Amino acid sequence: MQNSSAAATRRGFDITSSSFLLVAFLTGIAGALQTPTLSLFLTNEVHARPAMVGFFFTGSAVIGILVSQFLAGRSDRKGDRKSLIVFCCLLGVLACALFAWNRNYFILLFIGVFLSSFGSTANPQMFALAREHADHTGREAVMFSSVLRAQVSLAWVIGPPLAYALAMGFGFTVMYLCAAVAFVACATIVWFFLPSMRKEPKAVTSHVEAPRRNRRDALLLFVICTLMWGTNSLYIINMPLFIIDELHLPEKLAGLMMGTAAGLEIPTMLIAGYYAKRFGKRFLMRIAAVAGLLFYAGMLTVHTPVLLLGMQLLNAIYIGILAGIGMLYFQDLMPGQAGSATTLYTNTTRVGWIIAGSLAGVVAEIWNYHTVFWIALGMGVLTMGCLLRIKDV
Incomplete structure (x- = not known):
């Protein structure tokens, strides 16, 4: 009886872990189908000027911060994070439908971005739920989170080339509808297979003390991650137009470059997660920063397809370590506040978009x-x- 009970528990845990992996992949796919082609969509379909394209990214980031920070504080205090993720996915479906059939710049900016901000919040909330689940079950949180981040990178291997293929071959309407399908599948898996982690009101006081002790470092880490994501946002916004309009290289090269970097990020994240305890998160973040300096210096000097693709190894080290270690760094500095810590980290990407836009x-x-x-x-x-x-922590 004990063996069968243990086996049942093991199977249940495996189903839960597999569901987390699928949700991480699907939320990644939903974003990877939309973000890489957004500047082209705004330029070619909405006919926005370059300055208006940049303003769109800035405005979407501001709205995203307001929405996600509100949801983060609420999710840490009360309610069921699982239900919140499902709700966010369903609003993500509505956002994709609006982008599929509407071409009015201001409707997309104020209504579409508001809805898509809820959709994008599903990802950090999923990581917060995964951290709580790992702590509750005694699973090693660093590697579990690293494997989940690797699923997001896998989605970005497939997503950008697929997005360009769908947009150029079938149109942006089909591309956004595919993203909507990803959100629907994600909501279904979350509802039926992810665990509910109800909030317990005890120990609220102890949770507030840790962030105060680490407030300076949390703020400094916020600046670091914001700068790093800001450079990446500059790259994502400008690289497709730089490749096509200035270098006069094929359109598909932009999607191939993003997919190559995302593919190389997967082993980078796993290796970083494995060595995080041995070398420390600060050391790994410094390695990432050096790789970033070399990468952007290369973008200023290298203009041939083969070398541009080869430089994606540096880009993968830069983003892979940032994506895999940065979130854990925040969670360690803010124990007991997984939702706020994860969303604070996620908002560094949005502030990065504000700066970049x-x-x-x-x-x-x-x-x-x-x-x-x-x-x-x-x-x-x-x-x-x-x-x-x-x-270091």
């Missing part, structure tokens, strides 16, 4: 897309300076 369109319109990478290089230097001041 404000700079990218204006710089490209006044000068050119090449100049944007000089901005990214300068942000990389600031990142290195901040990493010299933060302590």
Whole structure:
């Protein structure tokens, strides 16, 4: 009886773990189908000027921060995180439908982005639920989170090339409807297979003390991750247009570059997760920052397809370590607040979009897309300076 009971528990846990992996992949697919082609969608379908494209990214980031931060605080205090994820996925479906059939810039910015902000919040909430589940079951959180992040990267291996193929071959309407299907599948899996982790009101006081002790380092880490994601956002916004309009290279190369980097991020995340305890998260983040400096210096000097693809190894080290270790760094600095810590980390990507959206369109319109990478290089230097001041955990 004991053996069969243990086996049943093992099977249930395996189903739960597999469901987390599928949800991580599907939320990644939903984002990877939309984000890489958004600048082209706004330029070619909505006919927005470069400055308006940049403003769209900035506005979407601001709305996303407000929505996600509100949901994060609420999810840590009360309610069921599982139900919140399902709700976010369903609003993500509505956002995809609006982008599929509407071409009005301001409707997309204010209504579409508001709905899609809920959809994108499903991902950090899933990671928060996964951290709580790992702590509850005694599973090693670093590797579990690293494997989940690897699923998101796997989605970004498949997503960008698929997005360009769908958009160029069948149109943006089909591409956004495919993203909607991913959200529907995600909501179904979450509802039927992920665990409910009800909030317990005890120990609220102890949870507040840890962030206060680590407040300076949490804020410094916020700046570091914001700068790193900001450079990546500059790259995502400008790279497709830089490749097509300035270098006059094939459109599919942009999707191939993003897919190659995402594929290389998978082993990078797993290796970083394995060595995190041995070398520390700060050391790994410094390695990422150096790789980023080399990558953006290369974008300023390398303009041939083979070398552009080869440089994606540096990009993968840069983003792979940031994506795999950055979130865990925040969670360690903010124990007992998985939702707030994970969303704070996720909001560094949104603040990065604000910075990138404000700079990218204006710089490209006044000068050119090449100049944007000089901005990214300068942000990389600031990142290195901040990493010299933060302590390890």
